Amino acid sequence: MNHRIASIMLVVLGALLLGMGGKDAQFSANQRDFFKPTDQNLNNLIKIEQDYTSDKNVMVLVEPRNKNIFSPNALRAIQQLTEFGWSIPYSQRVESLSNHLYTRVDGDELMVEFLVEDVNALSPQELLARKRYATQKTGVKDYLITRDGDLSLVSVILNFPEQDSGQAAVKVVEYVRDYVATIDQQYPDIDFRVVGGVAVETSLPAIVQQDGRTIFPFALILVFAFLSFTLRDLIGNLACIATSVLAIFAGMGAVLWSGVKVSPILVNTPAIIVIIAMADCIHLMVNYAQGLNKGLDKKTALEKSIEVNFSPIVFTSLTTAVSFFALNFSESPPFAHMGTAAGVGILYAMLASLTFLPALVYYLPSKARGVTKLPSMGRLIHYYQPHGNKIIVGFVLVMITLASLIPLNRLDDNFVEFFDKKLEVRRDMDFMIERISGSVVVNISIPATENGGIYDPQYLNLLDDLEQRLQQNPQLRFTTSLLEVMKTLNKNLHQDDPDWYRIPESRELASQYLLMYEMSLPFGQDLNNLINFDRSETRVIAVYDQLSDKELIDLEGHIQSWLDQHAFDTKHAIIGSANLAFAHMQYTNVNNLSKGFVVALIFISLLLIAMFRSWSLGLISMIPNLFPAAMAFGVWALISGKIGFGMSVGITITLGIVVDDTIHFLAKYKYAREQLHLNNYEAVEYAMDTVGVAMLLTTAMMSIAFTALLFSDFIPNQDLGLITIITIICAVLVDLVLLPILLLKLFGDKKDAPSARDEPLPGESAVNG
Template structure:
């Protein structure tokens, strides 16, 4: 055991002496390595919502299959709210016609739906006429406009979809078919064209308020907030520099810390380019994470170095060597456990978090390298200022000593109280529920969220669930039995409390059947003859203009039709429950060919939490086992290795318990917090335990004196790293992107909880489980005024 200890200390000492002796060569080597990796870097952003789903995701496979059968429905919904609260005036209809015509010029547009170009059917004798509901609106009489209003507000395919019930708000839906070759080019291109079109419209028609939503604006919001969150690193660098300067009171310590981060960032940047990773909102925050974690590595080495100089009066070289000897192994342990934690992101089901985990893991490995090479080399090169003035009196009890005295004086009370509080918060944590409404990925300061909320409140829901209902045969959608069952399914959907609107082929069949019978209301039902149904459908399709056909509802061989249920904003649980309810209704009430599963981006995001949690469970277990094994080996104490599980897991339980009191809902970004913070909070535990064991093994202190020694030697460093980590994640918590901000907010809670637990529960447990015998109890105490274990 002692041989292992001496080997570890000898290696760290020789490593430090080598770095200091060849400091200029080490500095040049680090510069060349960072620049070499950085030169391979390439920064690209991907805003397509598809990136949140792995290729094997069953919901994505089902959704892509549905879109392959029909038309892709990437869209821009432009909602017009005239200030006179009446869509049906001559001037407003003319403006809507103009914008509808202009919308066809949107890049990659394939279809534009509005109330003005809605294909209204009417019969004259045996002839079927299909026309735009309102064309050449400027020439319409008041009576004709009144008729248009009456028709529109009775049309099931329009109300709560393109017009609200009182006719005060209307929508234009622009469907685009993106080539899918490069979303980083296509999405900004479509977005820029749409924004210019809307801007020009508002300048010409200030009497309208305009709102936009849809999948293209959603993708644009993802894209833009990826860049904004990435840009936050500048603010974070400034905050960390100021904090490091204030907490270390040494300019060169601040400068060295900055260079360690910059070199770590350059290396991670090169890693991104070498692997061809495209940044997304979750992965774009990697600079902030690397910054805060890299600084945590550096702070421990710097604080110990400065303490040895200021408090113990050592020279620069001796202080650096001693700091590296004491901190090399703890920094290595925290770095490798952090790497383990982030690598377990790969067990999840969200590719952007795979990228985040891999980038940060590589960055942390490089941060460890630079912290143990570049940092001591720089401090050896930089001059040491005001050494004599900084020397402190040794006979004065500090704040950390007093805290240690207070803790070791009542270990049983602190342990019992802490465990009760932790158990209570762990129980409360089970009340958190998953909720992944992707509109709420953005806070209310984001225009996309504001517009989507307005549209949901004033016109239609943004969420939907789609079903591809098969007939089992080519041309089978004209089968009266199929149409009757489809009509029943449509009716059932409309009866559900969360459903705002239903778009089904059965409504088209009813409307055409009525028109073919002289617009007799009694024929507003699906045809009862297959021949009639087929003939009516053919006649109707031949009457439709280019771009407004039924390809978005009927597949090529007319064996399946698409049913779309638009819903109010619902939680993930409610969305999944609705889809399962609808699927079960089809199983219970229709023949097997009509059985279908619900799909849509909305539903995919709703299920993402559950899939991510299930897939991350194994990763969390593996991370916990690996970290515990590393600690057992590094601490060379099986009992303490097991004990470390408590302060490493308890902060997460406490954090989620407090989160329930704060929010109560969990999104996809928070599912990774357990793995992520496992590596981060190990930092506190390892450094405290390592100093405790050093006092026991090297200095012969009793358990109580060893705890006080740990407080004195590492307390300031733990507080400093906690402050830096909290500052970093606090900046990230201000992101308007909820996946990142929620993840950062709960991480702040967990990091603070970790420090409290490692300052109260951990030392109390160390005292209670230690069995001081004659070999371990030393007559020499930490300070003459500290009387423990006489």
């Protein structure tokens, strides 16, 4: 307070220097940014893509309003989209009804032609025959066409460059959408939808930008409006907002200096920082206003507020920062980035609220007169005391009941379900999953014993055995592999006799079949999506309906068990899937964050014991720190029960937030006992008087501000916002009801007289005290 100008200048300068790290920030446009580069499941998928074709695709759904995809007009649209598919940058393969390979034998010649090449040359009978073929053919039905023949899709496999793949994907989807908008006018009787993994993940930058324009400003407006209404101090609120903005610059800039991309997770950090920074500011402003109301001059009131809040603000900031830094245990980098940015921002908010804010308020006409209008909360102790035992029993019963519901929560996530249902891309993907194709793709790359070993009937029989195992799962849509090609060729070359739809009898015959087939293939229709370059390995593609994370990992276990039973070297047989990678990451994320939670809890406990210099107070503080999280996750089981990405980090984040109220309450209680020499009853009453209002204000402010996350189009953000709101509401109930009663029960609940409470407090006079 004696170096106010220096305090203001140094804090602003520090924030600006750190904030410069965000000047070249880029948005994330790749779902693989959610993984660490060392993630084994992601690397399995990348290895499969390198050996075969990419897993990235963009698709266009074609839905004729006459419900007949084999009508000439619909087939022309599919042909036009197929030709366009080859013009798309980075296109590697185009698959559709029009270019699906239709094999048959004409005399001694194997004919390999497109299923639909010249629409005008096909008679109605031929169209009907080919429709019947497509709706019954494995690998065509439930993929390129529905079984009813009323919906089809054109799939374009994309191979993006390693550098700047995200921006390349965004440009491709824009290119496709522009073309579809054109063709939509050309075919008014057909509905088109752009879907596929690339279409979904390229929605991320738009969500990042939209959330950046809405969540942070909305949170800021909500906080400002709420505090203006309660504190009645517009100037003081602006000073608090300025303090929070400096913390945002510091936190975000510190992380962006490292070159990370702005993800839909990281974009929430400014809103989180401003909420927690404002909580520090509120405590300081409330005690400042209370000092003015007691007749203190401005400088003395600010000094007294700093004095009484210094330790609580320092320790709440440390504990909250620890809980956010614990997100670095996360298996997903965006959450680690958010944890680091929030942790740095919170620590900078601590510095700014204890230096910049009081120095600035000194020069402003800020008095927060609304605080004096708020009721005293110390009198609640009179109502608690006669019913203390009942309240404790009630809390314990509620706690046990809600905690017993926690096992009902289940781990379940899907990248498509990260997006709000109101988004067009999410609605279109749900439509595709419901109507034509599954949402879960599992790739299994199976090695043969030698180069060219894939022709061996013994190897093909193993593929057959695997497919039979996969078909035992009722949620399987279809499988695609070399086996289906071989069986079809064997049937074709035996006059299309269905009895010959089986594996060729010899390696030589299989080799000749495939050579003859490949020599007849048109451009872009080779078997590189199923066979590697030296014919030593093939890929089985299995497509499933929606599977939960647990079901997907169980499925992987069954497949791995089959591989082990058939003596495959697990170092070479690879199971790869984007869905599977996310499922594993979610499980690992929960386990790692649980470890982070334990580490944070231990560290926070030690900080509290060090702060209070009392094992008893440190241990008591654990009750209001653990109860709210347990209660909140029990409530979540009733609301949703689904533990996704946002929920998996919620328990760690909320730990640091709920500790804040406990620290402020116990710090004021300890101050009353040691500095004011009040007895236990009066110390609890004093703590309720001095910090109760601020706790209610910060809880209401946080709850209102975290509501902004509920408006995000990214579901993990919504989940994070909702679980945080539930937790901090549970926390304030525990801190303002259960904690005071515990202190009374453990350390005495009688109002002894006389005590120091009857004497004027430091800084008070006998008149105004």
